[in-house]
Amino acid sequence: MPAVRLTALGAYVPERVVTNDDLSHLVDTSDAWIRTRTGIAERRIAAHDETTSTLAATAAARTLAARGLDPAAVELVIVATMMPDSPVPAVACQVQRRLGLVSAAAFDIAAACSGFVFALETAAQFVRTGAVANALVIGSEVLSRLIDWTDRSTCVLFGDGAGAALIEAAPEGEAGLLGGVLRSDGSGHDLLWLPAGGSALPATAETVAAGQHYLKMRGLDLYRAVVPMVCEAILAACARVGVDLQAVDLCVPHQANVHLIAEVADLLGLPLDRFVLNLERYGNTSSASIPLALAEAAAVGRLRVGDLVLLVGFGAGLTCGASLLRWSGAHL
Numbered sequence: 001m002p003a004v005r006l007t008a009l010g011a012y013v014p015e016r017v018v019t020n021d022d023l024s025h026l027v028d029t030s031d032a033w034i035r036t037r038t039g040i041a042e043r044r045i046a047a048h049d050e051t052t053s054t055l056a057a058t059a060a061a062r063t064l065a066a067r068g069l070d071p072a073a074v075e076l077v078i079v080a081t082m083m084p085d086s087p088v089p090a091v092a093c094q095v096q097r098r099l100g101l102v103s104a105a106a107f108d109i110a111a112a113c114s115g116f117v118f119a120l121e122t123a124a125q126f127v128r129t130g131a132v133a134n135a136l137v138i139g140s141e142v143l144s145r146l147i148d149w150t151d152r153s154t155c156v157l158f159g160d161g162a163g164a165a166l167i168e169a170a171p172e173g174e175a176g177l178l179g180g181v182l183r184s185d186g187s188g189h190d191l192l193w194l195p196a197g198g199s200a201l202p203a204t205a206e207t208v209a210a211g212q213h214y215l216k217m218r219g220l221d222l223y224r225a226v227v228p229m230v231c232e233a234i235l236a237a238c239a240r241v242g243v244d245l246q247a248v249d250l251c252v253p254h255q256a257n258v259h260l261i262a263e264v265a266d267l268l269g270l271p272l273d274r275f276v277l278n279l280e281r282y283g284n285t286s287s288a289s290i291p292l293a294l295a296e297a298a299a300v301g302r303l304r305v306g307d308l309v310l311l312v313g314f315g316a317g318l319t320c321g322a323s324l325l326r327w328s329g330a331h332l
Contacts, residue, residue, distance in 0.1 A: 003128075003173075004169065004176050004177040005177065006176060006325060008066045008165070009163070010164045010332075011291065012062065013159075013161040014161070017043075018045050018159075020040070023156055027151070028152060029156060039277070039280055043159030045159065052091050055160065055288075056162050057095045058162065059163055059164040060095055060099060062164070064166065069134075074103065074134060075133055077092045079107075079109070079140060080137075081110070087197075091108050092106035111321070112319055113314060113315025114313035115287030115319075116311075116313055117311055117322065118182055124177050127169050130169075138162065138165075139285075139287035139292075141161065144158065146158075148214035151214065153217060154215055157283055157284045161292055163289075163292040165291055182321040185320075186318075193316065194216070196212035226256075230264050230314050233320045245270070248309070248324075250274060250275075250308075251274055252275075253275060254290055254313040255278060255284060257284075258280075276296070303327050305327060305329050307327040
């Protein structure tokens with residue numbers, strides 16, 4: 001089967017910045033309280049005329065422009081999101097329409113904050129089997145519209161943004177996406193969830209009045225469940241690919257909480273400076289966080305050709321996924 005390489009990256013974040021001090025006027029909190037507990041200082045919030053699909057399309061367009069690829073040549077689009085514009089149609093189909101991706105099949109993946117890794121691994125299988133020559137993989141979220149801005153436990157955490165990657169079949173013998181593992185544990189379904197708006201509890205005036213269309217989270221229980229799951233997925237991915245964990249040059253984790261990432265690093269015996277951290281400026285952008293962080297790392301020169309890079313996502317579901325790639329450079 002052909003190898004798969006990542007050839008281009010693109011990102012987009014809304015212009016509006018909401019700082020911790022701004023939030024202190026909405027709920028009983030402070031900059032020091034939020035920074036100490038999460039590592040977050042500010043986040044981006046989408047404008048009224050921005051949606052998950054507009055953010056996704058902008059990130060995707062930048063990716064294609066960086067690569068110099070005609071939109072008509074794109075063969076597959078997968079969007080990872082937990083906040084589509086609407087339940088139907090898929091965000092990927094709206095991106096296809098916006099960018100004129102006339103040859104592309106398009107669908108969404110709902111794996112919460114692990115979504116980008118799930119989408120990347122899925123798209124890679126299409127390329128490896130020869131079903132498509134290339135694929136656009138996008139993580140995009142407008143989580144600000146799922147947040148109760150009077151709930152201190154959630155409103156300080158999340159932000160909006162999008163990131164995209166183009167993957168293509170690689171020349172024979174060239175290293176690229178090496179492989180990974182995907183994990184799920186449905187027993188943790190009630191640690192981070194949205195109560196209403198689906199078939200179990202359709203939207204009514206009562207569900208709206210009761211605030212059941214906002215994200216709910218059992219933060220400490222989620223933290224405790226996720227840490228061992230992340231460690232296991234990382235070790236399993238290394239074993240599957242046949243590399244030593246200590247050989248990993250750069251880790252790009254989902255940007256959830258600086259303490260969670262630090263604990264994972266400590267348990268695995270990796271220095272924290274080997275991890276990309278940008279949640280201070282963007283907060284938790286769910287499926288967008290990994291491509292945003294990867295694009296930033298590439299832009300500032302933290303990635304060198306030949307580096308072994310680990311991507312790891314984790315979130316509601318529970319879901320977790322880890323992917324390894326050999327960096328061969330990417331258009332930005």
